[in-house]
Amino acid sequence: MTIIDPKAPILVTGASGYVAGWIVKGLLEAGHTVHATVRDPSKASSVGHLQKIAANSPGTLKLFKADLLNQCEFVDPMTGCELVIHTASPFIITGFVDAYEALVRPALEGTRNVLRTVEHTPSVKRVVLTSSVAATYGDAQDALNVPNGILMKVIGIPPVVWIISLISTLKPLLNVKRGSYKLSKVRRIDGIWSV
Numbered sequence: 001m002t003i004i005d006p007k008a009p010i011l012v013t014g015a016s017g018y019v020a021g022w023i024v025k026g027l028l029e030a031g032h033t034v035h036a037t038v039r040d041p042s043k044a045s046s047v048g049h050l051q052k053i054a055a056n057s058p059g060t061l062k063l064f065k066a067d068l069l070n071q072c073e074f075v076d077p078m079t080g081c082e083l084v085i086h087t088a089s090p091f092i093i094t095g096f097v098d099a100y101e102a103l104v105r106p107a108l109e110g111t112r113n114v115l116r117t118v119e120h121t122p123s124v125k126r127v128v129l130t131s132s133v134a135a136t137y138g139d140a141q142d143a144l145n146v147p148n149g150i151l152m153k154v155i156g157i158p159p160v161v162w163i164i165s166l167i168s169t170l171k172p173l174l175n176v177k178r179g180s181y182k183l184s185k186v187r188r189i190d191g192i193w194s195v
Contacts, residue, residue, distance in 0.1 A: 015087075019087050020085075
């Protein structure tokens with residue numbers, strides 16, 4: 001079993017996002033030092049809640065600017081970290097022209113860039129990648145039609161194996177016209193296997 005030094009900083013990418021915010025909160029409240037990447041560390045509307053949590057927690061928050069499409073921007077925040085929690089992925093519903101460029105490419109290349117930085121950071125011992133149920137199921141209409149309202153049930157199969165099998169089954173159904181957010185999540189998982 002890999003032992004993570006509790007005094008080593010922990011990198012959380014996409015820290016201003018919903019899931020990452022809860023992860024950062026838990027880590028800060030547990031007294032950890034969190035290296036948090038965001039698009040713009042000076043944007044109070046994106047990081048103010050994190051700074052407030054840090055001010056009232058025993059942990060330490062260090063904000064870093066990072067663009068998913070720029071691998072070099074993950075080097076400094078990852079330095080000294082033994083644990084990397086990669087949550088960063090665009091979540092855009094409207095206002096974009098090209099769904100691939102707005103959602104899919106940053107999700108895929110961002111995951112590759114984080115993992116490539118991990119390869120060159122000797123302190124990193126473990127990586128956690130978060131995703132979404134959108135990566136394992138059809139669109140919102142499909143979710144409404146599931147039997148008994150149960151989206152997925154895993155019995156006797158390790159969840160990761162089940163999810164990867166389901167993704168392989170669903171890939172032909174995924175395209176940019178129908179569910180670009182879902183497609184970005186699946187491509188992000190694909191990125192793990194190609195690094």
